[in-house]
Amino acid sequence: MRAAIYVRVSTEExxxxxxxxxxxxxxxxxxxxxxxxDVAGVYEDDGYSGRSEKRPAYQRMxxxxxxxxxxxxxxxxxxxxxxxxxxxxxxxxxxxxxxxVSQSEALDxxxxxxxxxxxxxxxxxxxxxxxxxxxxxxxxxxxxxxxxDSQSGKRTMGFTPPFGYSLCEGQLIVDVDxxxxxxxxxxxxxxxxxxxxxxxxxxxxxxxxxxxxxxxxRNISTILHNPVYAGYMRWDDxxxxxxxxxxxxxxxxxxxxxxxxxxxxxxxKRNVKLIPTEEDFCSNV
Numbered sequence: 001m002r003a004a005i006y007v008r009v010s011t012e013e014x015x016x017x018x019x020x021x022x023x024x025x026x027x028x029x030x031x032x033x034x035x036x037x038d039v040a041g042v043y044e045d046d047g048y049s050g051r052s053e054k055r056p057a058y059q060r061m062x063x064x065x066x067x068x069x070x071x072x073x074x075x076x077x078x079x080x081x082x083x084x085x086x087x088x089x090x091x092x093x094x095x096x097x098x099x100x101v102s103q104s105e106a107l108d109x110x111x112x113x114x115x116x117x118x119x120x121x122x123x124x125x126x127x128x129x130x131x132x133x134x135x136x137x138x139x140x141x142x143x144x145x146x147x148x149d150s151q152s153g154k155r156t157m158g159f160t161p162p163f164g165y166s167l168c169e170g171q172l173i174v175d176v177d178x179x180x181x182x183x184x185x186x187x188x189x190x191x192x193x194x195x196x197x198x199x200x201x202x203x204x205x206x207x208x209x210x211x212x213x214x215x216x217x218r219n220i221s222t223i224l225h226n227p228v229y230a231g232y233m234r235w236d237d238x239x240x241x242x243x244x245x246x247x248x249x250x251x252x253x254x255x256x257x258x259x260x261x262x263x264x265x266x267x268x269k270r271n272v273k274l275i276p277t278e279e280d281f282c283s284n285v
């Protein structure tokens with residue numbers, strides 16, 4: 001069995017507590033001797049944090065995977081302090097038939113118990129990730145729901161302003177160069193033009209996206225589905241009215257949505273998201 005010994009230290013305190021580079025190497029080399037493993041290489045990251053994967057020796061070790069069969073560390077936190085990064089590494093090792101051993105902990109994937117421990121760590125990391133995602137979603141939703149009419153148009157949920165607009169003190173304002181292009185897209189589509197044809201015409205004329213890229217079916221479709229151009233910012237299923245200038249009315253926007261849906265051949269894939277019109281507001285008064 002060929003072992004890649006990985007050692008790391010980031011602070012003087014760790015060195016004083018017995019985690020010096022030299023101490024780690026000596027213990028791990030002795031461990032290989034007891035196990036009858038050959039030392040394929042020793043990889044040292046001196047002064048690098050375990051929370052980042054951007055460590056020269058670590059990167060080199062992973063790129064030289066064909067020269068070793070397992071990674072050997074003194075403790076798990078020597079190679080990763082982030083559970084997600086650790087599980088990403090374990091997935092890579094698994095795909096290549098490599099193993100991982102922590103000398104001072106019950107983690108040795110050369111046996112069934114070690115593989116069970118890794119599986120539990122993976123499940124805990126997944127749970128942590130999902131809980132963070134849920135908290136983020138609920139926070140964003142609560143923020144959207146609390147943007148009442150008195151705040152309409154004054155906050156943008158932290159989103160990057162869409163093509164046609166920019167931000168000034170948290171408010172959407174018109175980009176005089178971009179918004180007319182958006183109006184042209186809606187107009188040409190309503191007049192029977194296809195999204196591919198609209199993209200072809202814009203690219204032919206040298207009109208690019210904000211980042212200087214070519215227009216395509218995907219980015220134009222995104223614009224045609226965005227209610228911001230008719231006075232609404234959408235987050236999830238929540239609509240927030242804004243006060244910036246628009247390129248079309250709610251009725252015209254809804255007409256385009258229905259037109260796009262009618263051009264989808266598979267009825268099960270027709271997903272129409274309409275927005276309230278002035279008539280809707282009047283009927284609720």
